[in-house]
Amino acid sequence: MIRFSVAEENYLKTIYHLQHTSGIVATNDLATALHTAPASITDMLKKLSKKGMVSYKAYYGCTLTATGTEQALGIVRRHRLWEHFLSQKLGFSWEEVHEVAEELEHVSNEKLINKLDAFLGFPRTDPHGDPIPDAKGKIFQPRQVSLATLSEKKIAVVTQIGNQSPQVLEMLDEKNISIGSRIQVIKNIHLMNLWR
Amino acid sequence: MIRFSVAEENYLKTIYHLQHTSGIVATNDLATALHTAPASITDMLKKLSKKGMVSYKAYYGCTLTATGTEQALGIVRRHRLWEHFLSQKLGFSWEEVHEVAEELEHVSNEKLINKLDAFLGFPRTDPHGDPIPDAKGKIFQPRQVSLATLSEKKIAVVTQIGNQSPQVLEMLDEKNISIGSRIQVIKNIHLMNLWR
DNA sequence: ATAATAATTTAGACAAATCTAAAAATAATT
DNA sequence: AATTATTTTTAGATTTGTCTAAATTATTAT
Numbered sequence: 001m002i003r004f005s006v007a008e009e010n011y012l013k014t015i016y017h018l019q020h021t022s023g024i025v026a027t028n029d030l031a032t033a034l035h036t037a038p039a040s041i042t043d044m045l046k047k048l049s050k051k052g053m054v055s056y057k058a059y060y061g062c063t064l065t066a067t068g069t070e071q072a073l074g075i076v077r078r079h080r081l082w083e084h085f086l087s088q089k090l091g092f093s094w095e096e097v098h099e100v101a102e103e104l105e106h107v108s109n110e111k112l113i114n115k116l117d118a119f120l121g122f123p124r125t126d127p128h129g130d131p132i133p134d135a136k137g138k139i140f141q142p143r144q145v146s147l148a149t150l151s152e153k154k155i156a157v158v159t160q161i162g163n164q165s166p167q168v169l170e171m172l173d174e175k176n177i178s179i180g181s182r183i184q185v186i187k188n189i190h191l192m193n194l195w196r
Numbered sequence: 197m198i199r200f201s202v203a204e205e206n207y208l209k210t211i212y213h214l215q216h217t218s219g220i221v222a223t224n225d226l227a228t229a230l231h232t233a234p235a236s237i238t239d240m241l242k243k244l245s246k247k248g249m250v251s252y253k254a255y256y257g258c259t260l261t262a263t264g265t266e267q268a269l270g271i272v273r274r275h276r277l278w279e280h281f282l283s284q285k286l287g288f289s290w291e292e293v294h295e296v297a298e299e300l301e302h303v304s305n306e307k308l309i310n311k312l313d314a315f316l317g318f319p320r321t322d323p324h325g326d327p328i329p330d331a332k333g334k335i336f337q338p339r340q341v342s343l344a345t346l347s348e349k350k351i352a353v354v355t356q357i358g359n360q361s362p363q364v365l366e367m368l369d370e371k372n373i374s375i376g377s378r379i380q381v382i383k384n385i386h387l388m389n390l391w392r
Numbered sequence: 393a394t395a396a397t398a399a400t401t402t403a404g405a406c407a408a409a410t411c412t413a414a415a416a417a418t419a420a421t422t
Numbered sequence: 423a424a425t426t427a428t429t430t431t432t433a434g435a436t437t438t439g440t441c442t443a444a445a446t447t448a449t450t451a452t
Contacts, residue, residue, distance in 0.1 A: 005438080005439085007438080007439060007440090026399080026400090027399075027400060027401085028398090028399060028400080036439090036440075036441095037440075037441060037442080038399075038400065038401085039400085039401070039402080039403095039440085039441075039442080039443095040439070040440050040441070041400090042400070042401055042402085043401095043438095043439075043440080044439080044440095047438095047439095058400075058401070058447090059399080059400060059401080059446090059447060059448065086308070089315055090308070090311040090312060090315055091311060092307075092311070096307075099305075100303075100305050100307075100308050103303045103305065104300075104303055107296075107299045107300055107303070109295075109296050109299065111288075111292075111296075112282070112286070112296050115286040115287060115288070116286060119285055119286055201408080201409085203408085203409065203410090222429080222430090223429075223430055223431085224428090224429060224430080232409090232410075232411095233410075233411060233412080234429075234430065234431085235410085235411075235412080235413095235430085235431070235432080235433095236409070236410055236411070237430090238430065238431055238432085239408095239409075239410085239431095240409080240410095243408095243409095254417090254430075254431070255416095255417060255418065255429080255430060255431080
């Protein structure tokens with residue numbers, strides 16, 4: 001098993017997330033996401049590249065290699081399992097779990113994580129509805145449709161909350177809507193009117 | 197709240213434990229316990245001294261200050277709560293919990309630990325029978341008597357297993373004796389005969 | 393297409409925590 | 423008490439991950 005420093009893990013995880021939205025990850029984007037100077041990013045990318053975790057070409061950006069992706073999925077798995085634990089077992093609120101899980105995710109004992117997974121009943125998603133990779137790194141991704149594009153009358157199950165602003169969370173709470181709720185679009189009014 | 201590095205926390209915790217047996221802690225003993233060169237110990241003691249965590253006099257050794265003890269108790273609390281969790285909730289064995297707790301103890305979110313404490317039902321001891329400090333750092337220390345000195349016919353409750361050699365653990369397991377068991381000394385034979 | 397702007401890398405420095413080897417202080421032994 | 427042995431500290435070096443400032447490469451705009 002490959003061992004990483006906390007710093008390395010944060011890079012792998014962040015590259016993984018940025019890759020989802022932007023394909024190739026730019027040095028500057030990483031710098032912003034990690035609150036780290038661009039020069040430091042370059043240094044670390046060289047290091048991770050030498051370790052075979054990212055493929056990195058100067059001035060072009062980086063992507064995770066197969067091994068790198070595998071490792072990143074492990075970190076995401078740990079993070080989301082802990083989030084689930086914090087929320088379901090310890091009674092933390094949605095907004096609080098992320099910060100605490102940021103620390104717990106770096107405890108990388110495989111047996112611990114697999115036993116935690118079993119203890120939680122092999123959950124498919126974290127409290128935000130994000131999928132939890134299984135022990136092999138497989139992600140179960142439900143067919144998802146944005147609420148804005150969901151057609152009228154159609155019934156759907158909430159699997160994820162994209163917008164996590166306090167206002168939206170409060171509104172959902174008021175209407176008692178959470179992950180797993182069955183919902184139906186009655187009438188599609190202009191979105192702007194909903195948030196007020 | 198004072199923040200410590202993992203290294204600093206390991207020093208505080210180890211000084212706390214060594215203090216229990218030896219009063220003043222020698223540089224060399226710390227070096228042995230931490231698998232670290234004596235020169236490095238000296239450096240760190242100066243640092244912790246400047247932070248007001250230990251009182252340190254060159255060539256004499258060190259002791260924890262009041263604040264240092266408070267911090268050490270916090271670390272011990274985290275360690276033992278996690279050990280309890282690992283053993284009671286995740287089904288880890290006695291021998292395994294320590295190593296994993298060594299990592300988890302450094303996640304120092306107070307709310308997390310207090311919620312974990314509540315989730316576990318405010319346990320008084322870890323799986324080895326060592327007392328868990330409460331949120332204020334108070335330790336509940338039960339009156340303890342070594343089995344060898346326990347008088348015949350007297351009933352007692354097992355609160356700790358001092359000797360943790362595989363043979364002893366196996367024997368206890370066979371006889372179904374664990375922390376919390378009520379036991380009675382029927383007849384005090386010479387100890388040597390017991391272990392065979 | 394060339395100049396201006398933005399992004400990235402290089403170079404050199406720094407703090408934390410460690411190390412080894414040598415010097416200094418303390419303890420033990422004859 | 424003097425010498426030997428042990429323990430501890432000092433001095434100087436190393437690694438990791440970071441920084442700033444300057445140089446370089448890529449992009450954008452005129």
